[in-house]
Amino acid sequence: MKPAPFAYAKASTLEDALSLLAEHGDDARILAGGQSLMATLNMRLSAPQVLVDINRIDGLAGINDTGDALRIGAMTRHSDVETSDLIAQHAPLIAAAVDHIAHPAIRNRGTFGGSIAFADPAAELPACAMALDATMHIAGLNGERDVPAADFFEGLYETAIQPGEILTGVSIPKIADGWKSGFMELARRRGDYAIIGIAAQAKFDGSTFGDARLVYFNAGDRPVSTPQTAALLNGQGWSDDMAEKLAASLKRELDPPDDLNADGPMRKHLAGVLAKRVLGPMAGA
Amino acid sequence: MNEVVADRWILDRPNSYIGRSVPRPNAPRLAEGRGTFVDDIELKRMLHATYVRSPYAHARIKSIDPAAAKALPGVVAVVTPQEMAKIHDPWVGVLTHLEGIKSAPQYALPLEKATWQGEAVVAVVANTRATAEDAAALVEIDWEVLPPVTDAETATEGETPLIHNDLGDNQAWQRKADFGDVDAAYADADHVVEETFVFGRHTGVCLESRGLVADFEPSEEQLTVWHNNQCPHMVQNILADKFRLEEHKVRVITRDVGGSFGIKVHTYADEVATVGLSIMLKRPVKYIADRLESFVGDIHARDHRVKGKISVKNDGTITAFEIDDLTGIGPYSMYPRTSGIEANQVVNMIGGPYRFDNYRAVANVVYQNKAMMCQYRAVGHPIKCAVTEGLVDKAAKILGMDPAEFRQKNFHSDDSYPTKSAQGMPFENLSHEECMKKMLEAMDYNALKADRDAKRKDGIYRGIGFASFIEVTNPSAMFYGVGGARISAQDGATLRLDAKGNVFISTGATEQGQGMEAVISQVAATAVGVPPERLKIITGDTEHTPYGGGTWGSRAAGIGGEAVAQAGRQLRVQILEAAAAMLQEDASTLDIRNGVVVDTDTDNERISLDEIGRICYYRPDTLPDGFQAELVATKHYVPRKFPFAFTNGAQASYLEVDVETGFINLINHWCVEDCGTVINPLLVDEQIRGGVVQGLGGALWEECLYDDQGQMLNANMADYLVPMAAELPDIECGHAVSPTSDSDLGAKGAGEAGTCGAPAAVMNALNDALSPFDARMTSMPFTPKKVLQALNKI
Missing domain, CATH: 3.30.390.50 (CO dehydrogenase flavoprotein, C-terminal domain)
Known part of the structure; x- marks a missing residue:
């Protein structure tokens, strides 16, 4: 149960990560929390040539209040979502869902964006994003674009994220009165x-x-x-x-x-x- | 009255550690991550093996092309079955006392065809495991896929393909039993109740997977194997035999073992092959089964279909039991214990707690193209218990009797021992009545019934289920040795006083994580008279421990512990002889208490053990002429009066069924059992609890799912559901104490009681909960889907 050989590149900035993706194309996979990827690598269910590690990119993690919405950075760990006062106050659906994701040790590594981008149909967060009309923020070498949740999930593990793009965050409208x-x-x-x-x-x-x-x-x-x-x-x-x-x-x-x-x-x-x-x-x- | 012929001296020792929850001496080391498991062994020049495993359940090997794999940098060898077969002899998993059992020769790597999906076919050896896995993917095997035999029900029918042509059919064994007159009992009965029970195939998931490091040293023809097997001496014998080596030049070392549960008590072909690789390559070779390999490479267990009958009189008397058991065991009978023992246990133990004279059974053990089946914790016990207790519950219901009361009416009464079962199994001293009584009190049965009935009015469906049981422990040579297996039933212990007054203990019993070292230390400390911190325990090394059977069949405490007790007493006598010589006293007036020689009557300190050590080892010249101190004692022990020490107990489950979702919520679980002398109450309770959890696993979650092509569908930790803490109830333990007279210690085993009774208790509780509906469930595991189907919701 050892992964097939792969190269590893640690991106230090978003631009760096996007360049690596552009360079390696379909041979590259993004390593976020590794919640699903590490298991598939070790079981040799996937064998990418290059892993682009986005864990050290500043600014991809964190939950910010943007007025009518919360912006959840793609690299925000499930455990940080779980303990966030902003989430508890403004996104009770997410708060209710997050502690059903695997177990605490896995939630310490797994990321909000990783779950959305992986788009496992059995996962909790994609369904929550749909129910909440979330907006996905996707970065490419040509800049950032937004995709509404309703248009984001395209099929089994398939999303609107195009080759060479990275999901950078998700905006969740704050729950309104009533x-x-x-x-x-x-x-x-x-x-x-x-x-x-x-x-x-x-x-x-x-x-x-x-x-x-x-x-x-x-x-x-x-x-x-x-x-x-x-x-x-x-x-x-x-x-x-x-x-x-x-x-x-x-x-x-x-x-x-x-x-x-x-x-x-x-x-x-x-x-x-x-x-x-x-x-x-x-x-x- | 029972005739107690054992001398219970050890229970009367001053400063006794028997019956105390003494901490496990190895716990801090393991908790700090400083254990030495097989994968922690690193040797110079060590290579790593992996195996190309068959993707098919049944397929002929037409050709093997290793060229691309061999060409990969870092690959040292790719070994085919033909190459491997040149250096070893095959084995056949039969025992003479299982009359008529047959199996085919099994090789380390299969010569002609693979007979289950996951069978290791080609060995790949490389500098790292990762490289070996890369190379394994490059080995090309040309397969001729053959139709697989997957359904045990049709395995022996005419049109079903043969797995082994030389055997003539796919029947491994048939066991029949007939006692009393079942037909007459039926004719005379008021009710004959029938039920069919199905037990899913599952496995024991060890935290540490199987593994070994084999190191063959050609100049001396010395083979050393670090192995996480339960029985080092058995492995020594088998490896010497199959590789034609001198037995004294095969050393098997088992350090820490991360759980075994009977999984690691067998001869696995991939492990034998790894030894073969080391012999061929003259280098150390490591093989660790990874989790995916474990699911298809480890033995599976259960997988029985039992049609059962019970006959009863209107007054609640049981008059007969009858069963027809069918079990599929994979393509070979496992060596050396065979894969017939589980069915044999079922036949031997049906109806165990109850008085009845008439019994008939047939068990058919058939081959199939699935992973091999063999003994796993509580061999046969959950099956015989669930069949017995399911029939008992159904009969009680038809008679309108309370299930607890019906059991109590039919138990072998506590004052009826020694007695025998309908099958002729000798029962020395059991305590069904006391265990049930204590458990009903612990449950507050009447209050529980009231709670159940009240909730039913609110549409909440709760059920109470019982399971009384007997359990085989302390197996004598009648278990395997009599059938020709070189499996030691006896065990030995050597105790040695060192020059500082500490005691070294070497024993043939082995530690698997169950706490055997704690039990050994308590017995030795008590028998000699020293505190446990002055003991050093040596286990798991065929060069440094007395010959013994290791750990299986709930024997380590009852058999290994008794050997330690006897050796400890002998060492005490010898130490006191030395002390008497020094003190010019009569040894019979002295004792050892808390590490010091004292006057027996006054407790006055006379001389310390380290002073005795100093004098005996450094100044023996000061001892009287002609006196030679002997500070090493060895004793061996094997049960002789009984073929095995039956234990007994009762379990109960309280659960709630969500009739809309089919989910079962376990609310509480009780177990009161009788393992004779309780050496360490905490460890016994944890054995019970761990066993209950594995039983609950089989009842609710664990199942090796196969498709009709013999492909295992859930061979990973995400899809194979082991029980986890969040779903488990509190498990309350209690004890009755009926020591065996076969040993001075009086300890019976406790390792399998929990697993034995838990599935039956859950099944009966489930059917109690479903009693308001026209639904009855007898096919384990009880999944939400099966519950919803039983309720006609889907």
Whole structure:
């Protein structure tokens, strides 16, 4: 279980990293926290020629208040997100999700940007980014561009990040008055990838839902938003009948995959259970 | 009344350390990261081996092209099966007392075909492990893929391909048993209850994976192997035999071992091959199984399908048990213990806690193209326990009896010993009634039932499950030796007083992380009369310890400990003879207490052990004429009165089923067991707890998943789910104490009780929780998917 030979380059600036990526093209992989990459290297599931280490680039880590939003640097460790007062205050969905990511030792290394850029469909943060309408900041040699979360996740481990580009940060709109969020996942062991999970955000007028967003993870090849099901909530309060309607709608709207822990029908069933368990309490039921 | 013929002198010693939670002497070293595990061994000129493993479950090796691998810089050798076979003899995993068992010759590397996915086929040796792995990827093997045998149910059917043509069929062994008259019992019974149980294939995931450093020195034909096997003397014998070496020129050293659980008690072909590489290359060669290799290279266990029956009378009397067991064991029977023992244990132990006279069993052990199966912690125990206890629970329910009460009615009563099981297994002194009583008190059973019933009204589904059990420990020569295996059932200990009054102990028992060194130190300190800090324990070296069996079958404390007790007493006698000569006293008036020779009656200090050492070693001229001090004592011990010391106990599980998600939340777990004399209460409890956790693993999470082509689908730590702390309940332990009269110490084993009973307790609790629904579950592991299917939710 030793990695295939690779070259290692430590970038000292963002420009340096972008130059290295331009130089090595498809042969290069970015090393951020290594949360997923180190395992795939050691298992020889990937064998890049060059690792471009971005751990020592100043300014890529940290959480900043930018007014209406929080900007989370790509190299911000999960453990720093977990303990951030800004996150707890302004992004409760992220706060609820982050301690479901693996285990403390891994959260000390794994990064927010790494999770977003890797785009594992079973990961928590991509689903949260979708539910929160986050904006991804992507740098290339020609400058920085922004991509909304809805356009960012393109498929299995595929994102809008183009060859030669680096995700530098993610902006999360601060939660506004009257909005609530909910998060839940079903994992056979704490810290494992969930069988399925939900990230939800909605605006409330009293106990009446408005502008609800439901995003499931490990339910498809990317975080899966369910707008048709969410629309059933808008203008409505919570009821047992609503739970059944949502469950029925989710069975139509979702097309989740099979794996060793669950098949598609089981995931559809659990999606309905999660909707009930998350949305009911959000509405105060 | 039991006839106690053992002399319990050691339990009456002053300054006794027996029954105290003495800290483990090796704990600080391990906690500080200063252990010496196999991968910590670095020798000059050492090379690293890895293996090209078969990607197919069943495939003929048409040709091997090592050229590209050999050409890689840093590669020293690429060795094919034909080359390896020239320097070793194959082995066949059979035992004569398992009548009719058959297996095929197994070579270090397979000569004609690979018979499971992950089998090591070609060895690659290089200056570093990484280079060896690079080269392994360059070895080209031309395969002829053959249809695999994966389903045990059809393994012996006519159209199923043969794994070994010379064997004639895929049946490894069949065991039958028939006691009393089962058919008459059925005819006479009020109810005959049936159930089929399925036990998933799983494995023991050791923190330290298997590994060895083999160093062959050709000028003396001396082979030294640093190995994390449980049984150094067994390995010495096997390696000498298979490589045609003189046994005294094979030295096996086991330093620290990071867990074994029965995984490291076998002859693994890749380990034999590594020894062969060192002999061929005349250099030290290291091989450490990595985690991916471990999942397909280590033995797997369980994988049984058991159809069971129990017959009962309306008054709650059990009259008969019957089973039909089927188990698939991979493509070979493991050497030297065979892969028939687990089924044999199941047959021998069904119904163990209960009085009944009629029993019938058939066990079919079949070959298949999956990883090899063999003995893992609590061999056969979780299966026989879950089958027995599942049938008992179902019968109690049909009779409308409380499951605890039904068990209590049918137990061998505590005053009925010695007695025998329906299968004729001798029970010396068990305590089912006391254990169950203590456990019901610890659980507060009535309050727990009330809690369960109240919550059910709120749609919260909790269940209580019991498992009573018997456990085989302290195995005598009747276990393996009688069948021809060169596996020592006896163990020896040598104790030596040094010139400073400290005591060196060398023992054939081995430390695997279970705390054996603490137990040995407590027994020696008590037997000799010295504090534990004056002891130095030497284990795991065939050149420096008495011949012994090592660690397996819950024997280290009960057998190794007794040898130490006897040697310790003998050394004390010899020291006191020297003291008596110096003091011109009668030795019978002296004792050793806390490292000092004292007058037995008054406790007055007479002479210290370091003064005795000084005089005996440096000034023997001052001793009386004709007196020669002997400050080394060796004793050996093997159980003789009983083939093994049965222990017993009871477990209970309280859990909650989320009927919408299928998730099971373990709320609490209890185990009250009887391992005879408890030497170290903390270590016994941790053995129980660790064992319970491995049992819970098999019940809820762990399973080696295969597809129909014999590919293991979850051979990594992300997808193979070992139990982890967050999901585990508190495990409350209690004890009854029925010492064996087969030894003075009276200790039985405690290593496997937890694993034995936990799956059954969970299964019964689960079915109790599901009792409001038309759902019953008997196929382990109990995954959320299976729960939802049982509830017809998906």
